Structure formats: structure tokens, C-alpha cells
Amino acid sequence: MNAIPTTPQTEIPATTHDILDVQQTHCCIVGGGPAGAVLALLLARQGIPVMLLEVHKDFDRDFRGDTLHPSVMEIMDELGLADRLLQMRHTKVPSLTLKTTEGPIRFVDLSHLKTKYPYITMLPQVDFLQFITEEAKRYPNFQMVMGANVQELIEENGVIQGVRYRGHGGWHEVRCQVTIGADGRFSRIRQLAGMEPIKTSPPMDVLWFRLPRKADDPEETMGRVAGGHLLVLLNRFDYWQVGYVIPKGSYQQLREAGLETLRQSVAEISPLFADRMQELHDWSQVALLTVESSRVKRWYRPGLLLIGDAAHVMSPVGGVGINYAIQDAVVAANVLSEPLKKGQLQESDLAKVQRQRELPTRIIQAFQSLVQQRVIARAIDSTQTFKPPFLLRLPILRDIPARLIAFGVWPVRIKKSLEAT
Structure with a gap:
């Protein structure tokens, strides 16, 4: 060569x-x-x-x-x-929709x-x-x-x-x-x-985890914003792949607050998941993507x-x-x-x-x-x-x-x- x-x-x-x-x-x-x-x-x-x-x-x-x-x-x-x-x-997915309080x-x-x-x-x-x-x-x-x-x-x-x-x-x-x-x-x-x-260094990191998807759940992939939190919901047929966006460097603080805090926050942003948050029972189910x-x-x-x-x-x-x-x-x-x-x-x-x-x-x-x-x-x-x-x-x-x-x-x-x- x-x-x-x-x-x-x-x-x-x-x-x-x-x-x-x-x-x-x-x-x-x-x-x-x-x-x-x-x-x-x-x-x-x-x-x-x-x-x-x-x-x-x-x-x-x-x-x-x-x-x-x-x-x-x-x-x-x-x-x-x-x-x-x-x-x-x-x-x-023909479009991307962000659901907000407005x-x-x-x-x-x-x-x-x-x-x-x-x-x-x-x-x-x-x-x-x-x-x-x-x-x-x-x-x-x-x-x-x-x-x-x-x-x-x-x-x-x-x-x-x-x-x-x-x-x-x-x-x-x-x-x-x-x-x-x-x-x-x-x-x-x-x-x-x-x-x-x-x-x-983008201003956020993302926690990824799975939640069960039910037959009557919506089909669309979407985002939800409420109370200073952002969820990304990706339809994976049998389950939802959920992205929970957090401020850069705040992961350890969230861990110290406990998994129940994360479960409650997700349920508040998307009441759709309120009845299935107990499926998230261990931090090993949560993957941290350090965004860069x-x-x-x-x-x-x-x-x-x-x-x-x-x-x-x-x-x-x-x-x-x-x-x-x-x-x-x-x-x-x-x-x-x-x-x-x-x-x-x-x-x-x-x-x-x-x-x-x-x-x-x-x-x-x-x-x-x-x-x-x-x-x-x-x-x-x-x-x-x-x-x-x-x-x-x-x-x-x-x-x-x-x-x-x-x-x-x-x-x-x-x-x-x-x-x-």
C-alpha cells in the first residue's frame, strides 16, 4: 500500500x-x-x-x-x-410527539x-x-x-x-x-x-429500563414532560423501553433517594405505568447511559x-x-x-x-x-x-x-x- x-x-x-x-x-x-x-x-x-x-x-x-x-x-x-x-x-414511527402539561x-x-x-x-x-x-x-x-x-x-x-x-x-x-x-x-x-x-458534555444523562406493555396500551412512540422530568417511551412490541432523562451528574443522588422515588416519579409523569411500576424492583434493571x-x-x-x-x-x-x-x-x-x-x-x-x-x-x-x-x-x-x-x-x-x-x-x-x- x-x-x-x-x-x-x-x-x-x-x-x-x-x-x-x-x-x-x-x-x-x-x-x-x-x-x-x-x-x-x-x-x-x-x-x-x-x-x-x-x-x-x-x-x-x-x-x-x-x-x-x-x-x-x-x-x-x-x-x-x-x-x-x-x-x-x-x-x-411517522412522527415524534412530546406530551406536555400544555x-x-x-x-x-x-x-x-x-x-x-x-x-x-x-x-x-x-x-x-x-x-x-x-x-x-x-x-x-x-x-x-x-x-x-x-x-x-x-x-x-x-x-x-x-x-x-x-x-x-x-x-x-x-x-x-x-x-x-x-x-x-x-x-x-x-x-x-x-x-x-x-x-x-450535554446537560443530561439517561436511565433506560423496561416496563411491561399491555394489549390496550397506545401504539405510538412518544415523549412526556412533567414536573421537571422527561420520559421517552419506545414501543418494543411486548414491552416499553423507557428512557428517564436526568440532569448531568445526578444519578448518584437519585440512587441514594431510592428506587421507590424513581418509581413514583415515572408514575406521576405517565399514569399509564402506575399499575406496573413494581416490576422495577432492582437497580440492576436500570442501565445508565452517560450522554456525551x-x-x-x-x-x-x-x-x-x-x-x-x-x-x-x-x-x-x-x-x-x-x-x-x-x-x-x-x-x-x-x-x-x-x-x-x-x-x-x-x-x-x-x-x-x-x-x-x-x-x-x-x-x-x-x-x-x-x-x-x-x-x-x-x-x-x-x-x-x-x-x-x-x-x-x-x-x-x-x-x-x-x-x-x-x-x-x-x-x-x-x-x-x-x-x-
């Missing part, structure tokens, strides 16, 4: 481990989340040898993002996969957008990842290793040449033209590469590229994280496929991916920050009555967040040469 470092890099020492095997591929993707899985599929469809490494032994984890926005459904449609995907159990406010309405998919598709992420990776397995040049714990980057002459991982009885080495870090907000690859993110927003200044080094949350951690506002990660994957495939086929990948190709994706990322993070400061911070301020910003009441202005949430700053399309199977 003809990649020349533009700045001096610290060499990573050679391993002293006993390596069971050394494998060769064109692209090694670390992280089997939405970004990594979709990129692996796109490259595999082009006949490019690709290996996907996932640290866990399966995809089943609680409280992962399950929202596929119109942008992703259009990408799936370009691949000829949308109809099959929609045959899986899912719900459709009445409901529909602050995002996707139903009038010009798209085949004018809604958010709520599909368990485990099902989506299994669907995408099963599709990738149709191609003989695709490999996936579950339970692969990447511990080291291989660096020679300032260029990342692959990774070493533990699993399946010992140490293994993968050598490749390019390593893709798609391993999420706590990215091991980002840490090993010494790429520090620039962080911001960040991005690395530079997404690449010679032989290495970060995408998705590894490159830019998104706030949960708007549920856009999966969609931006998948758009990163599409752009990476568009840019890198031909150089990978020719064995002529340059550092400038990696830089091109960042150039195409950085501005949309910065704009959506700024939008999320605005919503956090102007809406959510007010909603969870117990010292004042929540009054929704006047702009949320203007239908013409509601089109702006709807389009941002649905498509991002601009739609991402699969390069024509990548569409054919």
Missing part, C-alpha cells in the same frame, strides 16, 4: 505473543455494529476480501439504538434489501417527506445486524470472527498494517491494506491509535480509518447515531472500493472519507446541542414550568428537524458501481 505518513508517528512494538495464525485480507473491520456490518457487506458485494472482527460472541445487547431512518431504508432499497428487511417484525406537540413529522419510507423503522438492532451479516455471508470473500478481542495494531514504517486479536484459543494476526475502526463510542482502535476525541458528544479531529492515519461512533459519538437526540454510522460506511465503500481492488490505497483516500462526512457530522451535532440546551435542559429543570420553544409550534420550521433526522444534512447514495450484486 502506498501510504506515506504526513507526521511522525510512534512505532508500536512488535509482539512477543505466540501467534497461532496470520491471515491476509484487503480490509479488516473491527466492530460488528451497524457501520462495520454495512461496510463489510458493501465491500464483499464488490468481491473485495474483507474480515469483520467483533469482540462479543453474539449481537444481542440491551438498550442499543434500534431506529432506521428514511436515509438508511433508502440505502437498503438501493441494495435490494428493504422489502426483505420490512418483512421482519418492526414498528413504524398539550401534545408534534415536533417532528416525517409523514409528508418525499420518500418511499416516510417514517422511522423501529427494528431491534440484533435483528438488523444478523440480517446484514447473513447477507454478507453469501459472498465467499467475506469472513466474520465473533469473540475476537483486538489488542494491538500492527504498525510498520509509520503505516498501520493490520491488527492482532485474542480469541479462539490464542493470539491471531490479520494483515491488510486498511484497518477500519468501527468499534463504537469506547473504541479500542481509537485508543490504540492515540486519537483523542474532542468532547462536549464528541469527534476526533482527524479520522485517519496511514492504513487506518475510523467511522461511526469511533470517529464521532452522537447524543441520543433524534436517534440519528445508527444512520450517520451507516452513511459513513456507504461513503467509505464509495471512496475505498476501487483503490482496494487495485491495491493502490492512499492516505488521501482515507482523508477523502473524512472530508465528505465531517461537515454533516458537525452540523447534526450542533443541532443536537441546540435541542439539548433549548428543549431538554428546560424540560428537566424542576425550578420552572416547561414551556416548549415557540419555534416548535410553527409547522414550516418543523420541516427542518424532520429532514435533518430523516436524511441528515444531505442524502448519501451508494455509488452506481456498488449497487449490482
Whole structure:
């Protein structure tokens, strides 16, 4: 690979481990989340040898993002996969409504957008990842290793040449033209590469837990604001996934007040749950999401590229994280496929991916920050009555967040040469 470092890099020492095997591929993707899985599929469809490494032994984890926005459904449609995907159990969310003491406010309405998919598709992420990776397995040049714990980057002459991982009885080495870090907000690859993110601290954290859903419960996904508290209610068929938004740093204080305080607060905000709060009987049922927003200044080094949350951690506002990660994957495939086929990948190709994706990322993070400061911070301020910003009441202005949430700053399309199977 003809990649020349533009700045001096610290060499990573050679391993002293006993390596069971050394494998060769064109692209090694670390992280089997939405970004990594979709990129692996796109490259595999082009006949490019690709290996996907996932640290866990399966995809089943609680409280992962399950929202596929119109942008992703259009990408799936370009691949000829949308109809099959929609045959899986899912719900459709055409609008987002916030119920307040002053009445409901529909602050995002996707139903009038010009798209085949004018809604958010709520599909368990485990099902989506299994669907995408099963599709990738149709191609003989695709490999996936579950339970692969990447511990080291291989660096020679300032260029990342692959990774070493533990699993399946010992140490293994993968050598490749390019390593893709798609391993999420706590990215091991980002840490090993010494790429520090620039962080911001949104004014809230979120507690996630499940409550039973009854047959006569409403179908809609919604938010509720009352008494300085904000609930997010996501319909998961057999249960509600409940997000209880709290001020930043207040989790320990809430724990000390006791679980009954949380139960009472939820029942007051949403009386619908008053008769089922005893199902929440232990703090082990509650997951704390420490909300942050960040991005690395530079997404690449010679032989290495970060995408998705590894490159830019998104706030949960708007549920856009999966969609931006998948758009990163599409752009990476568009840019890198031909150089990978020719064995002529340059550092400038990696830089091109960042150039195409950085501005949309910065704009959506700024939008999320605005919503956090102007809406959510007010909603969870117990010292004042929540009054929704006047702009949320203007239908013409509601089109702006709807389009941002649905498509991002601009739609991402699969390069024509990548569409054919």
C-alpha cells in the first residue's frame, strides 16, 4: 500500500505473543455494529476480501439504538434489501410527539417527506445486524470472527498494517491494506491509535429500563414532560423501553433517594405505568447511559480509518447515531472500493472519507446541542414550568428537524458501481 505518513508517528512494538495464525485480507473491520456490518457487506458485494472482527460472541445487547431512518431504508432499497428487511417484525414511527402539561406537540413529522419510507423503522438492532451479516455471508470473500478481542495494531514504517486479536484459543494476526475502526463510542482502535476525541458534555444523562406493555396500551412512540422530568417511551412490541432523562451528574443522588422515588416519579409523569411500576424492583434493571458528544479531529492515519461512533459519538437526540454510522460506511465503500481492488490505497483516500462526512457530522451535532440546551435542559429543570420553544409550534420550521433526522444534512447514495450484486 502506498501510504506515506504526513507526521511522525510512534512505532508500536512488535509482539512477543505466540501467534497461532496470520491471515491476509484487503480490509479488516473491527466492530460488528451497524457501520462495520454495512461496510463489510458493501465491500464483499464488490468481491473485495474483507474480515469483520467483533469482540462479543453474539449481537444481542440491551438498550442499543434500534431506529432506521428514511436515509438508511433508502440505502437498503438501493441494495435490494428493504422489502426483505420490512418483512421482519418492526414498528413504524411517522412522527415524534412530546406530551406536555400544555398539550401534545408534534415536533417532528416525517409523514409528508418525499420518500418511499416516510417514517422511522423501529427494528431491534440484533435483528438488523444478523440480517446484514447473513447477507454478507453469501459472498465467499467475506469472513466474520465473533469473540475476537483486538489488542494491538500492527504498525510498520509509520503505516498501520493490520491488527492482532485474542480469541479462539490464542493470539491471531490479520494483515491488510486498511484497518477500519468501527468499534463504537469506547473504541479500542481509537485508543490504540492515540486519537483523542474532542468532547462536549450535554446537560443530561439517561436511565433506560423496561416496563411491561399491555394489549390496550397506545401504539405510538412518544415523549412526556412533567414536573421537571422527561420520559421517552419506545414501543418494543411486548414491552416499553423507557428512557428517564436526568440532569448531568445526578444519578448518584437519585440512587441514594431510592428506587421507590424513581418509581413514583415515572408514575406521576405517565399514569399509564402506575399499575406496573413494581416490576422495577432492582437497580440492576436500570442501565445508565452517560450522554456525551464528541469527534476526533482527524479520522485517519496511514492504513487506518475510523467511522461511526469511533470517529464521532452522537447524543441520543433524534436517534440519528445508527444512520450517520451507516452513511459513513456507504461513503467509505464509495471512496475505498476501487483503490482496494487495485491495491493502490492512499492516505488521501482515507482523508477523502473524512472530508465528505465531517461537515454533516458537525452540523447534526450542533443541532443536537441546540435541542439539548433549548428543549431538554428546560424540560428537566424542576425550578420552572416547561414551556416548549415557540419555534416548535410553527409547522414550516418543523420541516427542518424532520429532514435533518430523516436524511441528515444531505442524502448519501451508494455509488452506481456498488449497487449490482
